[in-house]
Amino acid sequence: MADHLxxxxxxxxxxxxxxxxxxAVRNVSWHLDRGEVLAILGESGSGKSVSAAAIMDLIxxxxxxxxxxxxxxxxxxxxxxxxxxxxxxNGKRIAMIFQDPLSHLNPVYSVGWxxxxxxxxxxxxxxxxxxxTLALLAKVGIPDPAxxxxxxxxQFSGGQRQRLMIAMALALRPDILIADEPTTALDVTVQAQxxxxxxxxxxxxxxxxxxxxxxxxxVAEVADRVVVMNAGEIVEQGxxxxxxANPQHPYTKRLIGAAPGKGAMAPDRTGKVVPLLExxxxxxxxxxxxxxxxxxxxxxxxETVAIVGESGSGKSTLAKCLLRLEEPTGGxxxxxxxxxxxxxxxELYAMRRDIQMVFQDPTQSLNPRMSVYDLISEAWVIxxxxxxxxxxxxxxxELLDQVxxxxxxxxxxxxQFSGGQRQRIAIARALALEPRIIVCDEAVSALDVSIQxxxxxxxxxxxxxxxxxxxxxxxxxxxxxxxxxxxxxMQGGRIVEQxxxxxxxxxxxxAYTRNLLAASLDPDPAVQAxxxxxxxxxxxxx
Amino acid sequence: MTTSVPxxxxxxxxxxxxxxxxxxxxxxxxxxxxxxxxxxxxxxxxGPWLLDAVATKQNLRGRNAPPFDFTRGWLFWLGxxxxxxxxxxRIVVAAQNTMMVAAGAVAASMVIGSALGLIAGYSRxxxxxxxxxxxxVIMSFPSLLLAxxxxxxxxPSVTNxxxxxxxxxxxxxxxxxxxxxxxxxxxxxxQAARVMGASDTRIxxxxxxxxxMPTLLTIATLDFAFVMLAESSLSFxxxxxxxxxxxxxxxxxxxxxxxxxxxxxxxxxxxxIVLTTxxxxxxxxxxxxxxxxxxxxxxxxxxxxxx
Numbered sequence: 001m002a003d004h005l006x007x008x009x010x011x012x013x014x015x016x017x018x019x020x021x022x023x024a025v026r027n028v029s030w031h032l033d034r035g036e037v038l039a040i041l042g043e044s045g046s047g048k049s050v051s052a053a054a055i056m057d058l059i060x061x062x063x064x065x066x067x068x069x070x071x072x073x074x075x076x077x078x079x080x081x082x083x084x085x086x087x088x089x090n091g092k093r094i095a096m097i098f099q100d101p102l103s104h105l106n107p108v109y110s111v112g113w114x115x116x117x118x119x120x121x122x123x124x125x126x127x128x129x130x131x132x133t134l135a136l137l138a139k140v141g142i143p144d145p146a147x148x149x150x151x152x153x154x155q156f157s158g159g160q161r162q163r164l165m166i167a168m169a170l171a172l173r174p175d176i177l178i179a180d181e182p183t184t185a186l187d188v189t190v191q192a193q194x195x196x197x198x199x200x201x202x203x204x205x206x207x208x209x210x211x212x213x214x215x216x217x218x219v220a221e222v223a224d225r226v227v228v229m230n231a232g233e234i235v236e237q238g239x240x241x242x243x244x245a246n247p248q249h250p251y252t253k254r255l256i257g258a259a260p261g262k263g264a265m266a267p268d269r270t271g272k273v274v275p276l277l278e279x280x281x282x283x284x285x286x287x288x289x290x291x292x293x294x295x296x297x298x299x300x301x302x303e304t305v306a307i308v309g310e311s312g313s314g315k316s317t318l319a320k321c322l323l324r325l326e327e328p329t330g331g332x333x334x335x336x337x338x339x340x341x342x343x344x345x346x347e348l349y350a351m352r353r354d355i356q357m358v359f360q361d362p363t364q365s366l367n368p369r370m371s372v373y374d375l376i377s378e379a380w381v382i383x384x385x386x387x388x389x390x391x392x393x394x395x396x397x398e399l400l401d402q403v404x405x406x407x408x409x410x411x412x413x414x415x416q417f418s419g420g421q422r423q424r425i426a427i428a429r430a431l432a433l434e435p436r437i438i439v440c441d442e443a444v445s446a447l448d449v450s451i452q453x454x455x456x457x458x459x460x461x462x463x464x465x466x467x468x469x470x471x472x473x474x475x476x477x478x479x480x481x482x483x484x485x486x487x488x489x490m491q492g493g494r495i496v497e498q499x500x501x502x503x504x505x506x507x508x509x510x511a512y513t514r515n516l517l518a519a520s521l522d523p524d525p526a527v528q529a530x531x532x533x534x535x536x537x538x539x540x541x542x
Numbered sequence: 543m544t545t546s547v548p549x550x551x552x553x554x555x556x557x558x559x560x561x562x563x564x565x566x567x568x569x570x571x572x573x574x575x576x577x578x579x580x581x582x583x584x585x586x587x588x589g590p591w592l593l594d595a596v597a598t599k600q601n602l603r604g605r606n607a608p609p610f611d612f613t614r615g616w617l618f619w620l621g622x623x624x625x626x627x628x629x630x631x632r633i634v635v636a637a638q639n640t641m642m643v644a645a646g647a648v649a650a651s652m653v654i655g656s657a658l659g660l661i662a663g664y665s666r667x668x669x670x671x672x673x674x675x676x677x678x679v680i681m682s683f684p685s686l687l688l689a690x691x692x693x694x695x696x697x698p699s700v701t702n703x704x705x706x707x708x709x710x711x712x713x714x715x716x717x718x719x720x721x722x723x724x725x726x727x728x729x730x731x732x733q734a735a736r737v738m739g740a741s742d743t744r745i746x747x748x749x750x751x752x753x754x755m756p757t758l759l760t761i762a763t764l765d766f767a768f769v770m771l772a773e774s775s776l777s778f779x780x781x782x783x784x785x786x787x788x789x790x791x792x793x794x795x796x797x798x799x800x801x802x803x804x805x806x807x808x809x810x811x812x813x814x815i816v817l818t819t820x821x822x823x824x825x826x827x828x829x830x831x832x833x834x835x836x837x838x839x840x841x842x843x844x845x846x847x848x849x
Binding site for chain 2: 323325348349352353356357359360361364365366367368369371378379381382383413415426429433
């Protein structure tokens, strides 16, 4: 079996914690060949990154311990090598790129200098390193390589920074590139570009690409083979198309089943229209920069309006203005005959009960020093007329029950819950005020796919039971497709298109909407392959 | 504004106390620190009442008596000072003044400094511009010079010394608090509270202050030593606590001329300062962990292992 470029055999890694040993990965075996793309697919905590970390010698021992197994690179065991030998391989033969490129680029050096540095350290003469750097920058699609080489990391966009990281990783022509969630922090259109770049480079150089991801769409787009991991174990492996079309393990089936974007779309709403919230000409500018221009839309009783757009499109600014977390520059938002944006502080305090918000990251939106009981009952401390104090305990228990937690969770603290449970707590807190409208700002985008589906189900159930209306801000189109009644597409602070979910997804009018839809990845490899072919013929005929 | 859960009162109290004690027991250093601080506190309260007469009685035959000479009785175990007064008794008696000045100055500067820091960090109006400048003014002024001027004009009493020392230490708390508040203010859970309609007071005291507090407590314990020594340099200049009143800092500076032939004159009070500061530091370290729900398990685990 020595003909594999990289082979991981029966690898087990244990982390020793105060609460006892945690088996991060158990008996994991996979291999990677030259010119192949292998994806390791798993949710958070599945151990998908640990085997890559073992290869790169990034596991800290003492807390971690490699209890068994081998990592064979060209037939030699990396785990048994000396420090010097290993250093010669890391970076040079096996390179790695990470999720967040900004934290991996040194902010005080120009990017050209940093790439050159990599080359010079590994023995390239200075002059040659300079020309090679420029060639690399051109190769990864950075405009004006000579000028860009003199710029600093903060002067680039997120997608460009990821390109820079790729350039740096490729500088030494590695045989293997390990990409740990390389596109998770990027917009869909940028994600598509980066994946295309990785694929092109991989074809050109013939290197093996190991892609660690949680996203079925990414797997479908680039992977040849896929390894599915759950709770530290490999549950299934095979070609991407096979695994998707014919999953064997129940976990894989569940994962594929949970992928959003396949359910029935909400039918167009008919009948009497009761506008609950009517926003007209909402504007917000920071100095000369207009973050939000002339946004107008309505929200009906019991309806879910999704606002989609890439980062910087102004969708969060819109939410913040409605909730008066930011003071809008102009416009109106009529709710129950009153303009929300012109309320005095006292009127605003009363209005807070009706409009609540669920934030993106529950880890940050829940005060880490408050117990669940304190977090939820805080609503009644602030608005004492909702509920007398004697009934707080019972109501907290009821709310926890409503969001799928148990009353025993009341005395725990946020860090003792998983991400999905934390978001449930945040939803319970929002419900404590008995609101009419809930603004969800990327409320599910930080969660794993299967958890995402559960939270969406929960929100949907609550809408039906309590007659809530949602303003659902998201960048993830498949989720929107399943959940929303109407969709508003935003770009550069403007609403470019709005309509029913069916209309937006089946007959988008604007080019921007079409691009956005085309760039979002389908979890089915067959669909992605067909799309790629279509793109290719399109570019050939053009 | 407490939102703690009402439980049956009868058994709630003892279990809460026991939980705290077992968490304290889990950190042995903190346990020792608490015991030491309890002893210091006892000395500070009852020391002058018990030993004042002995501590001020001169005994010229016992001048600079060396320590560990057990023939002179237990009061001289740590030796005698330049006038033959027993050092042990003097350290015990001096605890009161020392603690009063240090605790008073640290508490006053912490309360005033962090209050101003909270205002400066939280408000977006003019106060956020003016208050940091105030700190700059105090910091740019040599603190000892300020103390000299103030104490020259006012009477050098314990209250005034506390006042002066507190003023010079305010900027430390003010700047740290402001910097942290600026960061915590933008955190998501503060925004979440605002969406619920929480008042500014509630946001500051319920959401921001608990996050900033551990940092402030740590600075306060470190400042304790600084204040004790600053007070001694004031005494040295003749404007601080004056003999026959005593403080540890004053004892250190009084022992300075004899450093080469009678080291114990400065050493023992110096050791008292170091141990007190160290204990406070260990205690604040324990407190930081015990107050943080995400860290508390370290102590609870330890407690379970030991008991």
